[in-house]
Amino acid sequence: MARLAGKIAFVTGAASGLGAAIARAYVAEGASVVIADIDDEAGAALAAELGNARFVHLDVTSEESWGAAIATCDSIDVLVNNAGITTLGSIEECTVAQFRHELDIDVLGVFMGIQAALPKMKARGGSIINMSSLAGISASANLVVYNAAKAAVTLMTKSCALHFAQKGYGIRCNSIHPGAIHTPIIDKVLAQSDDPEALYQSFVATHPIGRLGKPEEIAAIAVYLASDESAFATGAEFRIDGGASI
Template sequence: MGRLNQKVALITGGAGGIGLATAKLFQAEGAKIVVTDKNAEAGKAALNALEAGAMFLSHDVTSPDAWKSVFEQTIEQFGRIDILVNNAGLLKTAPTQTLMTTDLAHWRAVNSVNVEGVFLGCQTAVRHMKEKGGVIVNIASVAANQSTPNLISYGASKAAVAHLTKSVASHCLYQGYPIRCNSVHPNPIKTAMGDELMSQMGGGDPVAGWREFEKVKGYGGAGEPDDVARSILFLSSDEARHTNGAELMVDGGMAIRVS
């Protein structure tokens, strides 16, 4: 208890999955929580799973104006922002995502959320944190560290997040800003997005997809949202004060799988 006492954390994509698990864990460790999500109905419902005092804000992470607004509202409510978790993400907008089946609209939709949304979040956070300091945690994926021929837009977007994270960390170091920026790289996690991915693997049946995934030697099995949330907590806490620009793999060893 108390690893984030009196810290103010803003978590995007916080209506469910990894984002909501992180919000719950942060609250248990003493943080004041703002969860944002494009799905306002789900976001408001998520507040029922959190302790009193949490705030929900509707948020399109691809909009610079929306980023400005959520920061302003959070600061108005809590006085500052100490931690930003860029968790909002998009897997796909079409049934397949290979090189030859991905059109430009699909590519742009995925990268708009997964890359531009993270860029805007980092940029906004640094503007607000550069004097007093803070922490940014970007949620990437094991897909950033492997080829993803069947998820070409998603894999490329998460590789960009990993690179962007290092550049943000380096920028802040050279500018003398007391801001750390790290990325977390999960394997498929048992969330709505995980089910969406496994539906593809299972021929439309996510249960069958998870069953096939668990059979593959070297994948390390599926992770739970709390597995990722605990890693985000570590990077957000003072325990990670000397960790900056790092890629934290939370993938059951999937990235080191020998094919």
């Protein structure tokens, strides 16, 4: 029996990287997946490839865009707030414009997504999964904006989990905290560095397992959190980081 049979999942940032791996794993487990992304070409191509999936354009920074994308769904069982960016730099290097831009996507995008999807989830309950990061729990000098954004997602998740539990909605809300996983976001971060090779090796060195993670290793926990197997898990931080936080 497929672990997500009959479930409808809405995954943001699903055109690439972790979101694409999650969409792929969800379809393999029997879910019907809405691939939501700002990248129309890659999103539509993935939906066509996966079959039991469709693409919808979404800019997570726009309330109107959220309204239009969610309106295409009759109901939603699983919302994965995965879309995100990473700005490299310390408190002396990052600008206010960079801070606003990243928090618009990584934090406000999650807030608006939960607000928009909730009315479609209340009737039969479900699971909300927010993609935080190891950087949402522990800090790096050169990730000041990302640390602020992902820490906000960590606690927003717990606040929502408490609210849903108190209201008896049957909706769980958890966060995933990956270490460095080799996706295009890593290449974008390396491109911001003066010495990409040294930065890459520093990523590897912080993971005792001795390598970066693979997208499917994060998709596996996203399947568990979407499934009824995780019925007693809410407000929790799921770290998958090759031992980086030990």
